[in-house]
Amino acid sequence: MADIFDAYALADAWDEMFERPGEVRTAYEPVLAALQPIEPSELRFRADQMARSFTDRGVTYAFAGEERPWPLDLVPRILDALEWDLIQRGVSQRVRALEAYLADAYGPARAFEDGVVPWRLLLNSPHFHRAAHGVEPPGGVRIHVAGIDLVRDEAGDFRVLEDNVRVPSGVSYVIENRRAMTRIFPSLFAEQHVLPVDGYCHRLLAALRAAAPDGTQDPRVVVLTPGPSNAAYFEHALLARLMGVQLVEGHDLLCRNNRVWMRTTRGEVPVHVVYRRLDDDFLDPLHCRPDSVIGCPGILSAAMAGNVTLANAVGNGIADDKLLYTFVPDLIRYYLSEEPILPNVESFRPDEPGQLEAVLDQIDQLVIKPVDGAGGQGIVIGPKVDAKTLERTREAVIADPRGFIAQRPVALSTSPTLAGDRMAPRHIDLRPFAVNDGNDVWVLPGGLTRVALQEGNLIVNSSQGGGSKDTWVLAEGPAASPAPLSAGEPLDVAPRQLGPDGTPTVVQEGAQQQ
Amino acid sequence: MNDVILSRIAEALTWTGRYVERADATGRILDAYLHRMLEDPWRDENVACRSLYAILGMEAGGERVDMQQVLDQLAFDSRSTGSIEGALGAARLNARSAREAVSSEMWECLNSTWHALEDQRLAARRTGPYAYLELVRRRAALFFGLADSTMSRDDSWRFVVLGRSLERVDMTVRLLAVRVLDAPHAPDWPTLLSASGADEAYARVYGGFGDTPRVAEFLLLDRDFPRSALHALTTAEECLSALGRPRQDPARRPIGRMRTRLEYLDSQALEDQLPLLLRDLQQSCMASADAVAERFFPYQGPVEWAQEGA
Numbered sequence: 001m002a003d004i005f006d007a008y009a010l011a012d013a014w015d016e017m018f019e020r021p022g023e024v025r026t027a028y029e030p031v032l033a034a035l036q037p038i039e040p041s042e043l044r045f046r047a048d049q050m051a052r053s054f055t056d057r058g059v060t061y062a063f064a065g066e067e068r069p070w071p072l073d074l075v076p077r078i079l080d081a082l083e084w085d086l087i088q089r090g091v092s093q094r095v096r097a098l099e100a101y102l103a104d105a106y107g108p109a110r111a112f113e114d115g116v117v118p119w120r121l122l123l124n125s126p127h128f129h130r131a132a133h134g135v136e137p138p139g140g141v142r143i144h145v146a147g148i149d150l151v152r153d154e155a156g157d158f159r160v161l162e163d164n165v166r167v168p169s170g171v172s173y174v175i176e177n178r179r180a181m182t183r184i185f186p187s188l189f190a191e192q193h194v195l196p197v198d199g200y201c202h203r204l205l206a207a208l209r210a211a212a213p214d215g216t217q218d219p220r221v222v223v224l225t226p227g228p229s230n231a232a233y234f235e236h237a238l239l240a241r242l243m244g245v246q247l248v249e250g251h252d253l254l255c256r257n258n259r260v261w262m263r264t265t266r267g268e269v270p271v272h273v274v275y276r277r278l279d280d281d282f283l284d285p286l287h288c289r290p291d292s293v294i295g296c297p298g299i300l301s302a303a304m305a306g307n308v309t310l311a312n313a314v315g316n317g318i319a320d321d322k323l324l325y326t327f328v329p330d331l332i333r334y335y336l337s338e339e340p341i342l343p344n345v346e347s348f349r350p351d352e353p354g355q356l357e358a359v360l361d362q363i364d365q366l367v368i369k370p371v372d373g374a375g376g377q378g379i380v381i382g383p384k385v386d387a388k389t390l391e392r393t394r395e396a397v398i399a400d401p402r403g404f405i406a407q408r409p410v411a412l413s414t415s416p417t418l419a420g421d422r423m424a425p426r427h428i429d430l431r432p433f434a435v436n437d438g439n440d441v442w443v444l445p446g447g448l449t450r451v452a453l454q455e456g457n458l459i460v461n462s463s464q465g466g467g468s469k470d471t472w473v474l475a476e477g478p479a480a481s482p483a484p485l486s487a488g489e490p491l492d493v494a495p496r497q498l499g500p501d502g503t504p505t506v507v508q509e510g511a512q513q514q
Numbered sequence: 515m516n517d518v519i520l521s522r523i524a525e526a527l528t529w530t531g532r533y534v535e536r537a538d539a540t541g542r543i544l545d546a547y548l549h550r551m552l553e554d555p556w557r558d559e560n561v562a563c564r565s566l567y568a569i570l571g572m573e574a575g576g577e578r579v580d581m582q583q584v585l586d587q588l589a590f591d592s593r594s595t596g597s598i599e600g601a602l603g604a605a606r607l608n609a610r611s612a613r614e615a616v617s618s619e620m621w622e623c624l625n626s627t628w629h630a631l632e633d634q635r636l637a638a639r640r641t642g643p644y645a646y647l648e649l650v651r652r653r654a655a656l657f658f659g660l661a662d663s664t665m666s667r668d669d670s671w672r673f674v675v676l677g678r679s680l681e682r683v684d685m686t687v688r689l690l691a692v693r694v695l696d697a698p699h700a701p702d703w704p705t706l707l708s709a710s711g712a713d714e715a716y717a718r719v720y721g722g723f724g725d726t727p728r729v730a731e732f733l734l735l736d737r738d739f740p741r742s743a744l745h746a747l748t749t750a751e752e753c754l755s756a757l758g759r760p761r762q763d764p765a766r767r768p769i770g771r772m773r774t775r776l777e778y779l780d781s782q783a784l785e786d787q788l789p790l791l792l793r794d795l796q797q798s799c800m801a802s803a804d805a806v807a808e809r810f811f812p813y814q815g816p817v818e819w820a821q822e823g824a
Contacts, residue, residue: 057622246523247614252521265524266518267521267672
């Protein structure tokens with residue numbers, strides 16, 4: 001019998017499933033045992049079934065202008081209870097620190113006065129919004145939802161690669177991946193104690209309602225989307241549906257007297273919390289881009305007047321700037337008086353004295369990232385590009401040192417992934433999602449594991465052809481059995497009526513005559 | 515929380531209902547005609563096809579038309595909402611833009627139908643369009659069945675049903691109108707009944723075929739048959755009455771008037787009045803649809819800059 005793991009050769013990186021060739025890590029034992037006996041053709045069949053179901057249900061993404069089924073690999077990524085505890089604490093800590101930084105930057109600016117971060121970091125940032133200055137959001141929350149990108153390095157340590165506190169996306173795929181996996185490998189789930197992910201929308205709605213302007217009795221929450229042509233529209237619709245709130249486009253809203261209303265069949269209805277899924281620049285044509293028609297004119301004034309809460313807050317971009325990223329460990333120490341739980345990837349700031357030279361000297365050994373890039377765009381991996389690209393990058397960095405950071409390349413950990421009809425190691429990362437309701441930063445157990453589907457590739461974004469994996473967080477010890485629906489008296493259930501028992505009507509009539 | 519619906523969503527829901535009903539009705543009409551043509555070797559294909567175009571209110575052109583051209587234009591043309599594929603595509607896009615208002619199962623039904631159409635279209639080229647038309651009918655039934663079993667009886671559901679009802683009256687009227695107004699290539703009564711999915715229901719009420727006024731009476735006035743004009747009007751009126759508040763509802767009035775007129779119509783006089791009645795029915799539905807649009811989904815024009823700074 002063909003073994004799909006026969007040809008599995010470990011790459012030059014930490015492998016999630018195998019400690020050494022042929023030696024599986026404990027958490028993965030049941031998964032390997034379940035997968036190994038499956039014939040390649042059977043695996044392919046299940047993968048095709050899944051793709052078809054994604055297509056039918058519209059779980060797709062845009063790749064090269066084409067609607068493709070969401071690429072979910074059949075091998076899950078597993079995190080044991082200890083690993084998850086670390087990640088969960090680390091992510092929450094990071095969000096608390098960034099939240100404190102935003103409050104500071106749009107308020108007293110202590111960190112700048114104290115020299116923890118340089119003023120220019122704030123003043124040069126294209127994401128600094130004067131409009132947000134001095135606005136005290138309800139509950140002090142500016143980051144309602146965060147997605148923190150993590151990688152696991154060669155030594156197996158998790159490191160933060162990037163913070164996303166503007167409009168982090170991908171959580172819908174966490175929910176959909178789980179839904180698909182439980183259907184394809186039901187028995188595997190029955191044996192494992194995987195923490196559920198379906199509580200996300202409940203938490204999100206609670207956090208959004210908690211963020212409503214003070215004094216709002218029954219806050220009305222909406223999700224604001226750029227519309228069906230947006231690549232993440234599927235996600236916007238899913239979140240709105242699971243929360244049971246309206247999914248609005250810019251022209252469904254209108255602002256009057258610094259309040260926001262939506263146009264409904266029963267007239268105009270007030271809106272209190274807008275979970276917006278469009279960038280600051282497109283939110284309000286009056287303040288930002290006058291050429292944009294997807295936003296809602298006046299919504300920023302309404303937010304400034306405190307009549308509507310925007311989640312996430314406008315101006316959060318100053319906190320997920322790739323340059324600020326290099327300061328986050330310092331911010332954690334400064335604001336929280338804690339040591340960072342999750343380290344950064346070793347980074348250089350070309351605009352600091354002496355560092356530009358250091359970066360230029362070893363540019364062929366470093367990863368150069370534009371501080372404003374998104375979706376993996378503009379990243380130059382020094383060891384992998386030709387001399388010409390390197391020279392162009394060198395010139396770009398010299399011309400605008402503030403525009404780039406440099407990082408030591410990390411060989412992201414690998415995980416077995418179906419390639420053709422065999423398993424092969426592919427690089428992965430992890431984006432856990434955190435929801436902040438003002439009292440507590442809750443982290444969804446798991447997160448989105450993205451896979452670089454090409455051999456050796458380190459860029460995992462789905463916009464660049466990446467795939468994904470379901471992420472399982474194993475519960476500590478056996479899962480608690482669910483509580484009975486009602487304690488005490490057993491339910492009095494009437495016996496089922498089984499119909500005329502197949503006897504012809506005529507006989508029944510005869511029976512009645514007796 | 516979802517006690518109200520956005521105007522844009524209401525419009526999308528209404529059109530979703532309309533388009534699915536249109537695809538269904540068009541599929542039934544095509545099926546009935548094709549069947550008829552196969553069974554009747556003396557029938558002139560060109561004439562029968564022209565009659566189809568007339569029913570669906572589309573231009574046939576001067577050349578001879580054959581069944582393939584009919585199918586290409588009335589079934590497979592994805593660019594025209596007058597064809598099955600175009601209508602289902604438009605229904606899918608509308609449902610997609612209202613995805614948090616329709617249930618997932620309804621959306622998946624439309625989406626998977628859309629994806630399944632291509633295969634069936636290719637198969638139709640080889641083995642004839644029956645499987646294709648059957649798929650359309652089944653999926654339309656599934657869609658409305660899911661609407662009935664997965665949506666709350668709230669305004670969202672009412673807009674879907676309203677759209678379906680208005681379209682249903684329109685299609686029934688179109689079928690009858692050709693019979694009445696355009697005699698040379700009119701469908702015969704059995705074709706007409708089967709194109710309305712009414713052949714068996716009619717047979718159950720009246721027995722055999724053949725009585726012209728009776729068929730018209732059944733398709734227009736039967737209280738119990740869901741595709742009759744009276745039944746569809748009654749449903750539309752119920753939806754509008756639940757949706758609306760004002761006494762003089764310009765959306766409900768034309769429908770209500772037509773409904774009462776049909777309710778008390780002297781069936782003996784039906785045949786004489788038929789042309790006028792059909793015209794009034796169509797106009798009432800159009801007037802009502804216009805009033806619904808004006809009231810519930812007012813045109814959302816360009817951004818109103820003047821509102822700022824207030």
